Amino acid sequence: MPPTPDTAIEVRDLVVDRGKKPVLKGVSTAVAAGTVTGLLGPSGSGKTTFIRAVVGTQKVKSGTVEVLGRPAGSKPLRSRVAYVTQDASIYPDLSVKANVAYFAALYGRGRSEAAAAIERVGMADHADHLAGNLSGGQKTRTSLACALVIEPEVLVLDEPTVGLDPVIREELWDQFRELARQGATLLVSSHVMDEADRCDRLLLLREGRFIADDTPADLRAATGTANLEAAFLHLIRDLERAD
Amino acid sequence: MSIRITFITAGRILRQLLNDHRTVGLILAVPALIIALISAIMDDAPEVFDKTGLILLAAFPFMLMFMITSITLLRERTGGTLERLMTTPTGKLDLVVGYALAFGAAAAAQTTVAATVAFAFLGLDAAGPAWAVFLICIVTALFGMALGLFVSAFATTEFQAVQFMPVFVVPQLFLCGLIWPADQMAGWLQGVSDALPLTYAVKALAEVQVNPEVTGAMWGDLAVVFAAVLVATVLGAATLRRRTN
Ligand SMILES: Nc1ncnc2c1ncn2[C@@H]1O[C@H](COP(=O)(O)OP(=O)(O)OP(=O)(O)O)[C@@H](O)[C@H]1O
Ligand SMILES: [Mg+2]
Numbered sequence: 001m002p003p004t005p006d007t008a009i010e011v012r013d014l015v016v017d018r019g020k021k022p023v024l025k026g027v028s029t030a031v032a033a034g035t036v037t038g039l040l041g042p043s044g045s046g047k048t049t050f051i052r053a054v055v056g057t058q059k060v061k062s063g064t065v066e067v068l069g070r071p072a073g074s075k076p077l078r079s080r081v082a083y084v085t086q087d088a089s090i091y092p093d094l095s096v097k098a099n100v101a102y103f104a105a106l107y108g109r110g111r112s113e114a115a116a117a118i119e120r121v122g123m124a125d126h127a128d129h130l131a132g133n134l135s136g137g138q139k140t141r142t143s144l145a146c147a148l149v150i151e152p153e154v155l156v157l158d159e160p161t162v163g164l165d166p167v168i169r170e171e172l173w174d175q176f177r178e179l180a181r182q183g184a185t186l187l188v189s190s191h192v193m194d195e196a197d198r199c200d201r202l203l204l205l206r207e208g209r210f211i212a213d214d215t216p217a218d219l220r221a222a223t224g225t226a227n228l229e230a231a232f233l234h235l236i237r238d239l240e241r242a243d
Numbered sequence: 244m245s246i247r248i249t250f251i252t253a254g255r256i257l258r259q260l261l262n263d264h265r266t267v268g269l270i271l272a273v274p275a276l277i278i279a280l281i282s283a284i285m286d287d288a289p290e291v292f293d294k295t296g297l298i299l300l301a302a303f304p305f306m307l308m309f310m311i312t313s314i315t316l317l318r319e320r321t322g323g324t325l326e327r328l329m330t331t332p333t334g335k336l337d338l339v340v341g342y343a344l345a346f347g348a349a350a351a352a353q354t355t356v357a358a359t360v361a362f363a364f365l366g367l368d369a370a371g372p373a374w375a376v377f378l379i380c381i382v383t384a385l386f387g388m389a390l391g392l393f394v395s396a397f398a399t400t401e402f403q404a405v406q407f408m409p410v411f412v413v414p415q416l417f418l419c420g421l422i423w424p425a426d427q428m429a430g431w432l433q434g435v436s437d438a439l440p441l442t443y444a445v446k447a448l449a450e451v452q453v454n455p456e457v458t459g460a461m462w463g464d465l466a467v468v469f470a471a472v473l474v475a476t477v478l479g480a481a482t483l484r485r486r487t488n
Contacts, residue, residue, distance in 0.1 A: 018488055055330045059486045073330070073485065083330045089323035093259045105251045106331050130262070146327075 008033040008154055008185035009054060014063035016049050023049045025208035026063065031187060031201070036180045038196045039189040040232070041205030047189040048086055050205065051158050054187060055083040067154055079107060082152035086159050086189075088139035092132030096123055096142050099131055103146040117149035118142075120175060122168055137163040144172070155179065157188045161195065173198050193229040204232060211235055244336045252333065252341025253348075256315070260349060266311075270349060274303035274357040282365040289366060296367045297448050298421045300358055300376065304350040304384035305441065309412050312346055312391030313404045320395065329485045339392065339480045343385055350384030351377075371451030375461065379451070382465060383444040385472045387412075392479030415441040420449075440471035 009031035016024040023046040031037045039047050052058035053065050056073015065072035090099045104114040118127050121141040131142055144160055161169045176186055196202055197216050204212035212235055223234040278299050285292040319325040361367040394411055398404040419441040436442050447464035
Protein backbone atom coordinates (compact mmCIF):
# COMPACT_ATOMS: atom_id res chain seq x y z
CA MET A 1 0.00 0.00 0.00
CA PRO A 2 1.61 3.33 -1.03
CA PRO A 3 1.60 5.97 1.68
CA THR A 4 -1.35 8.29 1.29
CA PRO A 5 -0.66 12.03 1.59
CA ASP A 6 -2.15 11.83 5.06
CA THR A 7 0.49 9.43 6.26
CA ALA A 8 3.49 11.35 7.58
CA ILE A 9 5.59 8.38 8.68
CA GLU A 10 5.32 4.92 7.16
CA VAL A 11 7.40 2.07 8.59
CA ARG A 12 7.33 -1.37 7.00
CA ASP A 13 8.94 -4.54 8.40
CA LEU A 14 11.76 -2.61 10.01
CA VAL A 15 14.55 -4.81 11.33
CA VAL A 16 17.45 -3.26 13.23
CA ASP A 17 20.38 -4.95 14.92
CA ARG A 18 22.60 -3.07 17.32
CA GLY A 19 25.93 -4.72 17.95
CA LYS A 20 24.71 -8.11 16.61
CA LYS A 21 21.77 -7.95 19.01
CA PRO A 22 18.34 -7.76 17.32
CA VAL A 23 16.60 -4.66 18.69
CA LEU A 24 13.70 -4.16 16.28
CA LYS A 25 12.41 -7.45 14.89
CA GLY A 26 10.20 -6.34 12.02
CA VAL A 27 7.95 -3.48 13.10
CA SER A 28 5.39 -1.73 10.92
CA THR A 29 3.18 1.27 11.52
CA ALA A 30 1.76 4.36 9.86
CA VAL A 31 1.65 7.70 11.61
CA ALA A 32 -1.04 10.08 10.38
CA ALA A 33 -0.10 13.67 9.59
CA GLY A 34 -1.19 16.28 12.11
CA THR A 35 -1.27 13.89 15.05
CA VAL A 36 0.71 13.25 18.21
CA THR A 37 1.87 9.64 18.47
CA GLY A 38 3.30 8.30 21.69
CA LEU A 39 6.06 5.70 21.61
CA LEU A 40 6.09 3.76 24.86
CA GLY A 41 7.99 0.82 26.15
CA PRO A 42 10.33 -0.34 28.89
CA SER A 43 13.89 0.94 29.09
CA GLY A 44 16.03 -0.77 26.49
CA SER A 45 13.04 -1.84 24.40
CA GLY A 46 14.28 0.09 21.36
CA LYS A 47 12.44 3.42 21.47
CA THR A 48 15.54 5.46 20.68
CA THR A 49 16.52 2.97 17.99
CA PHE A 50 13.11 3.33 16.34
CA ILE A 51 13.30 7.11 16.51
CA ARG A 52 16.80 7.13 15.03
CA ALA A 53 15.51 5.04 12.14
CA VAL A 54 12.76 7.62 11.55
CA VAL A 55 15.22 10.53 11.41
CA GLY A 56 17.64 8.48 9.32
CA THR A 57 20.64 8.22 11.63
CA GLN A 58 20.26 4.51 12.41
CA LYS A 59 21.69 1.78 10.19
CA VAL A 60 18.86 -0.59 9.42
CA LYS A 61 19.11 -4.23 8.46
CA SER A 62 15.95 -4.47 6.39
CA GLY A 63 12.59 -2.86 5.92
CA THR A 64 11.66 0.66 4.85
CA VAL A 65 11.02 3.92 6.64
CA GLU A 66 9.38 6.74 4.73
CA VAL A 67 8.77 10.23 6.05
CA LEU A 68 6.54 12.63 4.08
CA GLY A 69 6.70 10.14 1.23
CA ARG A 70 10.51 10.08 1.02
CA PRO A 71 13.13 7.68 2.41
CA ALA A 72 13.97 8.61 6.02
CA GLY A 73 16.99 10.87 6.33
CA SER A 74 17.05 11.85 2.66
CA LYS A 75 18.25 15.32 1.83
CA PRO A 76 14.94 17.11 1.16
CA LEU A 77 13.67 15.91 4.55
CA ARG A 78 16.48 17.52 6.50
CA SER A 79 14.86 20.93 6.44
CA ARG A 80 11.39 19.54 7.25
CA VAL A 81 12.08 17.09 10.08
CA ALA A 82 13.49 18.02 13.48
CA TYR A 83 14.94 15.62 16.02
CA VAL A 84 15.39 16.13 19.74
CA THR A 85 17.74 13.49 21.10
CA GLN A 86 17.24 11.80 24.45
CA ASP A 87 20.31 13.45 26.00
CA ALA A 88 20.33 17.18 25.29
CA SER A 89 22.45 17.67 22.16
CA ILE A 90 23.61 21.22 22.60
CA TYR A 91 26.99 22.94 22.88
CA PRO A 92 27.95 23.31 26.56
CA ASP A 93 30.42 26.09 25.76
CA LEU A 94 27.79 28.27 24.08
CA SER A 95 25.03 30.28 25.74
CA VAL A 96 21.41 29.18 25.46
CA LYS A 97 20.85 32.04 23.03
CA ALA A 98 23.87 31.13 20.88
CA ASN A 99 22.81 27.46 20.76
CA VAL A 100 19.28 28.22 19.60
CA ALA A 101 20.46 30.95 17.22
CA TYR A 102 22.89 28.50 15.62
CA PHE A 103 20.29 25.86 14.89
CA ALA A 104 17.86 28.60 13.81
CA ALA A 105 20.44 29.98 11.36
CA LEU A 106 21.01 26.55 9.79
CA TYR A 107 17.38 26.75 8.68
CA GLY A 108 17.49 30.40 7.69
CA ARG A 109 15.69 31.57 10.82
CA GLY A 110 16.79 34.74 12.62
CA ARG A 111 17.35 36.02 16.13
CA SER A 112 13.75 37.00 16.81
CA GLU A 113 12.58 33.46 16.04
CA ALA A 114 15.32 32.12 18.31
CA ALA A 115 14.22 34.43 21.13
CA ALA A 116 10.61 33.29 20.67
CA ALA A 117 11.61 29.62 20.87
CA ILE A 118 13.59 30.26 24.06
CA GLU A 119 10.54 32.00 25.49
CA ARG A 120 8.32 29.05 24.59
CA VAL A 121 10.37 26.60 26.66
CA GLY A 122 10.54 29.03 29.56
CA MET A 123 14.27 29.70 29.30
CA ALA A 124 14.17 33.45 28.62
CA ASP A 125 15.62 34.21 32.06
CA HIS A 126 18.61 32.00 31.30
CA ALA A 127 19.20 33.00 27.69
CA ASP A 128 22.70 34.33 28.36
CA HIS A 129 23.85 31.43 30.55
CA LEU A 130 26.31 28.89 29.21
CA ALA A 131 24.45 25.68 28.39
CA GLY A 132 27.09 23.67 30.26
CA ASN A 133 26.11 25.37 33.53
CA LEU A 134 22.40 24.54 33.28
CA SER A 135 20.47 21.91 35.21
CA GLY A 136 19.43 18.72 33.42
CA GLY A 137 15.89 19.91 32.79
CA GLN A 138 17.09 23.29 31.55
CA LYS A 139 19.43 21.58 29.09
CA THR A 140 16.53 19.46 27.87
CA ARG A 141 14.44 22.57 27.33
CA THR A 142 17.26 24.32 25.47
CA SER A 143 17.65 21.29 23.23
CA LEU A 144 13.90 21.38 22.61
CA ALA A 145 14.04 25.07 21.71
CA CYS A 146 16.70 24.27 19.09
CA ALA A 147 14.10 22.07 17.36
CA LEU A 148 10.99 24.23 17.92
CA VAL A 149 12.70 27.22 16.29
CA ILE A 150 12.70 25.34 12.97
CA GLU A 151 8.90 24.98 12.91
CA PRO A 152 9.29 21.51 11.38
CA GLU A 153 6.57 19.55 9.62
CA VAL A 154 7.64 16.43 11.51
CA LEU A 155 8.95 16.73 15.04
CA VAL A 156 10.55 13.67 16.60
CA LEU A 157 11.16 13.88 20.34
CA ASP A 158 12.97 11.28 22.43
CA GLU A 159 11.75 11.52 26.03
CA PRO A 160 11.54 15.31 25.95
CA THR A 161 9.95 15.73 29.36
CA VAL A 162 12.24 13.62 31.54
CA GLY A 163 13.27 15.53 34.65
CA LEU A 164 10.83 18.39 34.12
CA ASP A 165 8.38 19.58 36.74
CA PRO A 166 4.63 19.03 36.20
CA VAL A 167 3.93 22.67 35.32
CA ILE A 168 6.44 22.94 32.50
CA ARG A 169 5.53 19.44 31.32
CA GLU A 170 1.90 20.45 31.05
CA GLU A 171 2.89 23.61 29.15
CA LEU A 172 5.05 21.66 26.73
CA TRP A 173 2.31 19.14 26.05
CA ASP A 174 -0.08 22.01 25.37
CA GLN A 175 2.44 23.23 22.82
CA PHE A 176 2.81 19.78 21.26
CA ARG A 177 -0.98 19.59 20.89
CA GLU A 178 -1.04 23.08 19.39
CA LEU A 179 1.68 22.18 16.87
CA ALA A 180 -0.31 19.13 15.81
CA ARG A 181 -3.45 21.25 15.49
CA GLN A 182 -1.53 23.49 13.10
CA GLY A 183 -0.69 20.42 11.00
CA ALA A 184 2.67 19.20 12.32
CA THR A 185 3.22 15.52 13.01
CA LEU A 186 4.80 14.58 16.32
CA LEU A 187 6.37 11.32 17.41
CA VAL A 188 7.16 11.43 21.12
CA SER A 189 8.72 8.68 23.19
CA SER A 190 7.90 8.65 26.86
CA HIS A 191 8.02 6.68 30.05
CA VAL A 192 5.22 8.59 31.69
CA MET A 193 1.76 7.09 31.36
CA ASP A 194 -0.20 10.23 32.10
CA GLU A 195 1.45 11.75 29.03
CA ALA A 196 0.25 8.83 26.95
CA ASP A 197 -3.30 10.04 27.48
CA ARG A 198 -2.49 13.25 25.60
CA CYS A 199 -1.51 11.35 22.46
CA ASP A 200 -3.82 10.59 19.54
CA ARG A 201 -2.28 7.21 19.09
CA LEU A 202 0.05 4.95 21.05
CA LEU A 203 2.73 2.53 19.99
CA LEU A 204 3.81 0.11 22.68
CA LEU A 205 7.17 -1.45 22.03
CA ARG A 206 8.25 -4.58 23.83
CA GLU A 207 11.08 -6.95 22.98
CA GLY A 208 11.47 -5.54 19.51
CA ARG A 209 7.81 -5.64 18.47
CA PHE A 210 4.79 -3.38 18.76
CA ILE A 211 2.36 -5.07 21.13
CA ALA A 212 -0.14 -2.25 20.72
CA ASP A 213 -0.84 0.34 18.02
CA ASP A 214 -4.10 2.01 18.94
CA THR A 215 -5.82 5.08 20.38
CA PRO A 216 -5.73 5.48 24.16
CA ALA A 217 -9.52 5.05 24.37
CA ASP A 218 -9.54 1.86 22.32
CA LEU A 219 -6.67 0.46 24.35
CA ARG A 220 -8.55 1.01 27.59
CA ALA A 221 -11.71 -0.48 26.11
CA ALA A 222 -9.95 -3.53 24.65
CA THR A 223 -8.28 -4.36 27.93
CA GLY A 224 -11.26 -3.42 30.08
CA THR A 225 -9.14 -1.15 32.25
CA ALA A 226 -9.68 2.38 33.49
CA ASN A 227 -6.22 3.82 32.93
CA LEU A 228 -3.39 3.24 30.48
CA GLU A 229 -0.97 2.04 33.10
CA ALA A 230 -3.34 -0.83 33.87
CA ALA A 231 -3.99 -1.39 30.16
CA PHE A 232 -0.30 -1.88 29.46
CA LEU A 233 0.23 -4.16 32.40
CA HIS A 234 -2.74 -6.16 31.19
CA LEU A 235 -1.27 -6.47 27.68
CA ILE A 236 2.16 -7.46 28.97
CA ARG A 237 0.73 -10.08 31.37
CA ASP A 238 -1.31 -11.57 28.53
CA LEU A 239 1.83 -11.87 26.44
CA GLU A 240 3.81 -13.40 29.25
CA ARG A 241 1.12 -15.98 29.80
CA ALA A 242 1.20 -16.82 26.10
CA ASP A 243 4.99 -17.31 26.13
CA MET B 244 27.82 22.21 -0.17
CA SER B 245 26.33 25.47 1.11
CA ILE B 246 28.53 28.54 1.60
CA ARG B 247 25.96 30.02 3.98
CA ILE B 248 25.90 26.98 6.27
CA THR B 249 29.69 26.69 6.10
CA PHE B 250 30.06 30.23 7.44
CA ILE B 251 27.38 29.71 10.09
CA THR B 252 29.25 26.60 11.21
CA ALA B 253 32.61 28.40 11.28
CA GLY B 254 31.03 31.21 13.31
CA ARG B 255 29.65 28.76 15.83
CA ILE B 256 33.01 26.99 16.24
CA LEU B 257 34.85 30.31 16.66
CA ARG B 258 32.33 31.45 19.25
CA GLN B 259 32.86 28.21 21.19
CA LEU B 260 36.60 28.83 21.10
CA LEU B 261 36.30 32.50 22.13
CA ASN B 262 34.09 31.56 25.09
CA ASP B 263 37.04 29.61 26.46
CA HIS B 264 39.27 32.51 27.50
CA ARG B 265 42.03 30.40 28.94
CA THR B 266 42.46 28.43 25.72
CA VAL B 267 42.52 31.66 23.71
CA GLY B 268 45.26 32.97 26.00
CA LEU B 269 47.28 29.77 25.66
CA ILE B 270 46.89 29.71 21.87
CA LEU B 271 48.15 33.26 21.53
CA ALA B 272 50.90 33.34 24.15
CA VAL B 273 52.48 29.88 24.35
CA PRO B 274 54.25 29.67 20.95
CA ALA B 275 55.76 33.14 21.37
CA LEU B 276 56.99 32.23 24.85
CA ILE B 277 58.52 28.92 23.77
CA ILE B 278 60.23 30.52 20.79
CA ALA B 279 61.61 33.18 23.16
CA LEU B 280 62.89 30.39 25.40
CA ILE B 281 64.56 28.62 22.46
CA SER B 282 66.15 31.88 21.36
CA ALA B 283 67.62 32.32 24.85
CA ILE B 284 68.87 28.70 24.84
CA MET B 285 70.54 29.24 21.47
CA ASP B 286 71.90 32.60 22.56
CA ASP B 287 75.38 31.92 21.17
CA ALA B 288 74.25 30.50 17.82
CA PRO B 289 71.84 32.91 16.11
CA GLU B 290 72.18 31.06 12.79
CA VAL B 291 70.88 27.86 14.43
CA PHE B 292 68.02 29.82 15.97
CA ASP B 293 67.12 31.22 12.56
CA LYS B 294 66.48 27.67 11.36
CA THR B 295 64.85 26.26 14.49
CA GLY B 296 62.75 29.34 15.22
CA LEU B 297 61.34 29.38 11.71
CA ILE B 298 60.39 25.70 11.87
CA LEU B 299 58.76 26.24 15.27
CA LEU B 300 56.60 28.98 13.76
CA ALA B 301 54.99 26.31 11.59
CA ALA B 302 55.20 23.46 14.12
CA PHE B 303 53.10 25.20 16.78
CA PRO B 304 49.98 25.88 14.72
CA PHE B 305 50.32 22.33 13.35
CA MET B 306 50.26 20.79 16.83
CA LEU B 307 47.60 23.16 18.07
CA MET B 308 45.22 22.51 15.19
CA PHE B 309 45.69 18.79 15.53
CA MET B 310 44.82 18.90 19.21
CA ILE B 311 41.89 21.27 19.19
CA THR B 312 40.33 19.72 16.11
CA SER B 313 40.56 16.15 17.33
CA ILE B 314 39.12 17.05 20.72
CA THR B 315 36.40 19.43 19.49
CA LEU B 316 35.23 16.93 16.90
CA LEU B 317 35.35 14.09 19.40
CA ARG B 318 33.08 16.17 21.63
CA GLU B 319 30.68 16.62 18.72
CA ARG B 320 30.64 12.88 18.20
CA THR B 321 30.21 11.86 21.84
CA GLY B 322 27.96 14.78 22.85
CA GLY B 323 25.33 13.89 20.27
CA THR B 324 25.58 17.21 18.43
CA LEU B 325 27.13 15.50 15.39
CA GLU B 326 24.18 13.12 15.17
CA ARG B 327 21.85 16.07 15.48
CA LEU B 328 23.69 18.06 12.82
CA MET B 329 23.43 15.10 10.48
CA THR B 330 19.64 15.48 10.60
CA THR B 331 19.89 19.19 9.67
CA PRO B 332 20.68 20.67 6.23
CA THR B 333 24.38 20.74 7.25
CA GLY B 334 26.47 18.75 4.75
CA LYS B 335 29.62 16.89 5.75
CA LEU B 336 31.70 19.27 3.68
CA ASP B 337 29.98 22.31 5.26
CA LEU B 338 31.07 21.02 8.65
CA VAL B 339 34.63 20.17 7.63
CA VAL B 340 35.22 23.43 5.77
CA GLY B 341 33.57 25.29 8.67
CA TYR B 342 36.16 23.73 10.96
CA ALA B 343 38.96 24.68 8.54
CA LEU B 344 37.80 28.31 8.40
CA ALA B 345 37.39 28.67 12.15
CA PHE B 346 40.59 26.96 13.20
CA GLY B 347 42.46 28.44 10.24
CA ALA B 348 41.57 31.86 11.65
CA ALA B 349 42.85 30.75 15.07
CA ALA B 350 46.08 29.54 13.44
CA ALA B 351 46.45 32.87 11.64
CA ALA B 352 46.10 34.78 14.92
CA GLN B 353 48.60 32.50 16.62
CA THR B 354 51.10 32.78 13.77
CA THR B 355 50.78 36.56 13.68
CA VAL B 356 51.63 36.90 17.38
CA ALA B 357 54.45 34.35 17.31
CA ALA B 358 55.98 35.67 14.07
CA THR B 359 55.81 39.29 15.21
CA VAL B 360 57.58 38.43 18.46
CA ALA B 361 60.18 36.25 16.70
CA PHE B 362 61.04 38.66 13.88
CA ALA B 363 60.73 41.96 15.76
CA PHE B 364 62.11 41.09 19.19
CA LEU B 365 64.08 37.86 18.98
CA GLY B 366 66.14 38.69 15.91
CA LEU B 367 64.84 35.81 13.80
CA ASP B 368 66.13 36.28 10.27
CA ALA B 369 64.85 35.04 6.94
CA ALA B 370 65.83 36.28 3.51
CA GLY B 371 62.37 35.72 1.96
CA PRO B 372 59.15 37.68 2.43
CA ALA B 373 57.08 37.45 5.62
CA TRP B 374 53.91 36.59 3.70
CA ALA B 375 55.52 33.39 2.43
CA VAL B 376 56.32 32.31 6.01
CA PHE B 377 52.77 33.14 6.99
CA LEU B 378 51.29 31.16 4.08
CA ILE B 379 53.38 28.09 4.87
CA CYS B 380 52.36 28.26 8.54
CA ILE B 381 48.64 28.45 7.69
CA VAL B 382 48.76 25.55 5.21
CA THR B 383 50.71 23.49 7.76
CA ALA B 384 48.11 24.37 10.41
CA LEU B 385 45.35 23.20 8.08
CA PHE B 386 47.20 19.92 7.68
CA GLY B 387 47.17 19.54 11.48
CA MET B 388 43.46 20.27 11.45
CA ALA B 389 42.72 17.71 8.75
CA LEU B 390 44.82 15.08 10.49
CA GLY B 391 43.03 15.77 13.79
CA LEU B 392 39.70 15.46 12.02
CA PHE B 393 40.68 12.09 10.66
CA VAL B 394 42.09 10.58 13.85
CA SER B 395 39.18 11.77 16.00
CA ALA B 396 37.17 8.99 14.38
CA PHE B 397 39.42 6.42 16.05
CA ALA B 398 39.18 7.84 19.55
CA THR B 399 36.23 7.20 21.81
CA THR B 400 37.44 9.34 24.73
CA GLU B 401 39.34 12.61 25.03
CA PHE B 402 42.04 10.69 26.83
CA GLN B 403 42.59 8.53 23.75
CA ALA B 404 42.53 11.58 21.50
CA VAL B 405 45.39 13.11 23.48
CA GLN B 406 47.33 9.84 23.16
CA PHE B 407 47.25 10.24 19.39
CA MET B 408 49.63 13.18 19.70
CA PRO B 409 52.71 10.98 20.23
CA VAL B 410 51.55 8.69 17.43
CA PHE B 411 50.71 11.15 14.66
CA VAL B 412 52.43 14.39 15.59
CA VAL B 413 55.64 13.72 17.51
CA PRO B 414 57.28 11.44 14.89
CA GLN B 415 56.63 14.06 12.22
CA LEU B 416 58.21 16.73 14.41
CA PHE B 417 61.28 14.58 15.04
CA LEU B 418 61.71 13.60 11.42
CA CYS B 419 60.85 16.86 9.68
CA GLY B 420 64.24 18.41 10.36
CA LEU B 421 63.37 20.28 13.55
CA ILE B 422 65.84 18.48 15.85
CA TRP B 423 68.24 17.13 13.21
CA PRO B 424 68.69 17.79 9.48
CA ALA B 425 66.88 15.13 7.46
CA ASP B 426 69.85 14.56 5.14
CA GLN B 427 72.00 13.50 8.11
CA MET B 428 69.63 10.77 9.32
CA ALA B 429 69.99 7.04 8.72
CA GLY B 430 69.15 6.24 5.10
CA TRP B 431 65.91 4.40 5.83
CA LEU B 432 64.78 7.23 8.10
CA GLN B 433 65.31 9.71 5.29
CA GLY B 434 62.85 7.61 3.33
CA VAL B 435 60.33 7.86 6.17
CA SER B 436 60.99 11.58 6.48
CA ASP B 437 60.34 12.03 2.77
CA ALA B 438 56.94 10.39 3.19
CA LEU B 439 55.79 12.76 5.95
CA PRO B 440 54.00 15.96 4.87
CA LEU B 441 55.48 18.09 7.66
CA THR B 442 58.94 17.54 6.11
CA TYR B 443 57.81 19.51 3.05
CA ALA B 444 56.63 22.39 5.19
CA VAL B 445 60.13 22.53 6.66
CA LYS B 446 61.70 22.37 3.19
CA ALA B 447 59.48 25.21 2.03
CA LEU B 448 60.54 27.27 5.05
CA ALA B 449 64.20 26.51 4.30
CA GLU B 450 63.66 27.97 0.84
CA VAL B 451 62.22 31.16 2.31
CA GLN B 452 65.10 31.23 4.76
CA VAL B 453 67.80 31.63 2.12
CA ASN B 454 66.11 33.11 -0.97
CA PRO B 455 65.00 36.75 -1.09
CA GLU B 456 62.45 35.85 -3.79
CA VAL B 457 59.94 33.01 -3.50
CA THR B 458 61.21 30.03 -5.46
CA GLY B 459 59.57 27.35 -7.55
CA ALA B 460 60.94 24.79 -5.10
CA MET B 461 59.02 26.50 -2.30
CA TRP B 462 55.80 26.36 -4.26
CA GLY B 463 56.46 22.69 -5.04
CA ASP B 464 56.98 21.81 -1.37
CA LEU B 465 53.97 23.82 -0.33
CA ALA B 466 51.89 22.03 -2.95
CA VAL B 467 52.81 18.70 -1.34
CA VAL B 468 51.59 19.93 2.05
CA PHE B 469 48.44 21.26 0.45
CA ALA B 470 47.79 17.95 -1.26
CA ALA B 471 48.17 16.27 2.13
CA VAL B 472 45.56 18.69 3.52
CA LEU B 473 43.13 17.68 0.79
CA VAL B 474 43.72 13.94 1.24
CA ALA B 475 43.39 14.09 5.03
CA THR B 476 40.27 16.26 4.73
CA VAL B 477 38.58 13.84 2.37
CA LEU B 478 39.53 10.90 4.62
CA GLY B 479 38.29 12.88 7.65
CA ALA B 480 35.00 13.78 5.97
CA ALA B 481 34.56 10.11 5.09
CA THR B 482 34.67 9.25 8.80
CA LEU B 483 31.61 11.43 9.40
CA ARG B 484 28.78 8.97 9.08
CA ARG B 485 25.20 10.02 8.71
CA ARG B 486 23.96 6.59 9.73
CA THR B 487 25.58 4.77 12.61
CA ASN B 488 24.82 1.69 14.60
N1 LIG C 1 25.45 1.87 20.43
C1 LIG C 1 24.91 0.68 20.75
N2 LIG C 1 25.56 -0.46 20.50
C2 LIG C 1 25.04 -1.65 20.81
N3 LIG C 1 23.85 -1.81 21.40
C3 LIG C 1 23.14 -0.72 21.69
C4 LIG C 1 23.64 0.58 21.39
N4 LIG C 1 22.72 1.49 21.79
C5 LIG C 1 21.72 0.78 22.32
N5 LIG C 1 21.95 -0.54 22.26
C6 LIG C 1 21.05 -1.60 22.74
O1 LIG C 1 19.88 -1.56 21.96
C7 LIG C 1 18.73 -1.79 22.77
C8 LIG C 1 17.70 -0.70 22.54
O2 LIG C 1 18.24 0.53 22.96
P1 LIG C 1 17.42 1.89 22.89
O3 LIG C 1 18.35 2.98 23.24
O4 LIG C 1 16.73 1.97 21.58
O5 LIG C 1 16.34 1.66 24.05
P2 LIG C 1 15.27 2.68 24.64
O6 LIG C 1 13.94 2.04 24.53
O7 LIG C 1 15.43 4.01 24.02
O8 LIG C 1 15.69 2.74 26.17
P3 LIG C 1 15.54 3.96 27.21
O9 LIG C 1 14.11 4.07 27.56
O10 LIG C 1 16.35 3.52 28.38
O11 LIG C 1 16.07 5.18 26.54
C9 LIG C 1 19.22 -1.86 24.21
O12 LIG C 1 19.20 -3.21 24.60
C10 LIG C 1 20.63 -1.35 24.16
O13 LIG C 1 21.43 -2.06 25.05
MG1 LIG D 1 16.02 5.82 24.65
